[in-house]
Amino acid sequence: MAYLSLKNVSKIIKHQPVLHEINLDVEKGEIVALAGENGSGKTMLCRAVLAFIKTSGTITLDGKKVVFNEQLPVSAGTIIETPNFIPNYTALDNLKYLAAIRHQIGEAEIIEAMQVFGLDKKKDQKVRDFSLGMRQKLAIVQAFMEKPDLLVLDEPTNALDAKAVGTFINLIKQLQKAGTTTLFTTHDPQLLSQLPDRCYHLVDGGLEA
Numbered sequence: 001m002a003y004l005s006l007k008n009v010s011k012i013i014k015h016q017p018v019l020h021e022i023n024l025d026v027e028k029g030e031i032v033a034l035a036g037e038n039g040s041g042k043t044m045l046c047r048a049v050l051a052f053i054k055t056s057g058t059i060t061l062d063g064k065k066v067v068f069n070e071q072l073p074v075s076a077g078t079i080i081e082t083p084n085f086i087p088n089y090t091a092l093d094n095l096k097y098l099a100a101i102r103h104q105i106g107e108a109e110i111i112e113a114m115q116v117f118g119l120d121k122k123k124d125q126k127v128r129d130f131s132l133g134m135r136q137k138l139a140i141v142q143a144f145m146e147k148p149d150l151l152v153l154d155e156p157t158n159a160l161d162a163k164a165v166g167t168f169i170n171l172i173k174q175l176q177k178a179g180t181t182t183l184f185t186t187h188d189p190q191l192l193s194q195l196p197d198r199c200y201h202l203v204d205g206g207l208e209a
């Protein structure tokens with residue numbers, strides 16, 4: 001069985017099908033991209049995999065069922081839409097606050113993760129003074145800093161400059177070598193051509209290879 005498996009996953013909101021009979025298998029360590037027009041269902045699909053929304057059909061991770069609103073069977077790092085940080089906290093304190101939920105990593109590991117985008121130099125700056133791109137980099141750092149088994153990243157390179165997109169591509173490929181599985185959405189043709197092992201298009205809630 002595939003590491004991440006979706007079987008006939010559908011979601012209807014207000015009589016409108018937003019996900020339609022989605023079947024998708026992702027092997028452990030694969031990098032899979034979801035592309036598609038605005039409103040085609042990419043974010044919904046990410047939310048379904050993360051158990052944030054109730055769907056019909058079956059989603060499994062590592063052979064275990066994903067159940068709405070319950071803890072996922074594997075560790076997951078996520079970016080879903082606009083990253084939410086506490087504006088009056090520094091970048092480092094925001095990450096420490098998040099890391100305190102699982103108690104898996106300490107300050108040294110957090111700062112090491114921040115170094116990927118050079119954010120260690122900005123660690124004592126309050127997030128309210130961060131640019132959009134800096135916030136996005138911080139969102140990527142919070143997603144991978146605990147080295148989760150699965151990354152589900154909704155438009156991870158939004159607001160990133162070309163150099164930072166390159167850094168992101170290298171990062172995800174490095175994590176892949178360590179066994180991380182990544183599902184991400186994007187509108188960025190550069191990212192689509194350079195990063196994923198496989199790419200799917202969503203059209204009106206349906207998946208096309």
Ligand SMILES: Nc1ncnc2c1ncn2[C@@H]1O[C@H](COP(=O)(O)OP(=O)(O)OP(=O)(O)O)[C@@H](O)[C@H]1O
Pocket residue numbers: 013014018036037038039040041042043044045
């Ligand atoms: N709370 C909601 N109530 C009703 N419809 C919703 C709700 N949230 C999302 N939708 C609808 O679900 C569909 C899929 O939305 P989704 O956010 O997954 O699109 P997307 O592919 O991520 O788009 P984008 O590229 O703009 O981020 C859209 O038609 C949207 O209007």
